[in-house]
Amino acid sequence: MPELPEVETIVRGLIPRLTGRRIVAAEFPCQRVLRSPMDGLAGLRIDGVRRSGKFIVFTFDNRRSLEIHLGMTGKLLVNGEPGPYTRALFTLEDGLLLYDDVRQFGRLELSSAGGRGRTAALGPDPLELDAESFVREVRARRSRIKPLLLNQGFLRGLGNIYTDEALHRAEIHPLALSSRLSRPRCLRLHESIRQVLLESIEHGGSSISDYVDAEGRRGGFQSLHRVYGREGQPCMVCGTPVRRIVVAQRGTHFCPRCQRR
DNA sequence: CTTAATGTTCCCCA
């Protein structure tokens, strides 16, 4: 569900509500979403909340950290009502933090003191990676460009929506070979990725079906998507109907005229 | 009834 802009929006909402608060109690009605034992959370103070790719990371006063991945339908809600899909429940000094997840694809993992856990294996953040490094890395790989951008070990944070949107802005076919993209084309892709992510963050992310921020509000960027979810509708640039194919088992939307192979 | 959905992981094959 949530890609970089959605997770960034959630984290920005969590920071003022959680920083400095202590966890009074933690309950886990659903074992499936736990990737590690959850012992010892009660009494810990939340020192920081940050985003790492699509992960939300809490750091505590004992130097341990909690990494949360929202999967497809995960939500972190401040002061929400517990319901049938509440998979974790944190009682804080001044309120409740809920982890709701209909499909249970999300994961919670407590990592050791000072350890970076799962996020250590991720590629660079697309908003921090400089253009030259991006060009070099893309051209060094031999992969179709869409699966490469979805690979979290290559770049952290892009998912199905923003990959399609960025490739359309850069006029690159999703099946183009990364090693054969020209330098200017790669530079344009780097800039397209940055722009689409930053614009989406400004609009609070995209709400397709499930996504809401920490306060339960939907995002607004979905109405500005140029190809994602717009199969058959005219391309906003040239008017050609947007086409949908399947790439890496994901629905893939592109303009067959603007994005030639 | 069938298909698709913002994601990741694991297994097998080339």
Add this chain to the structure above:
DNA sequence: TTGGGGAACATTAA
């Protein structure tokens, strides 16, 4: 070693 394809996970909505 790298990359591609498919299945699996669980649930809902169209």
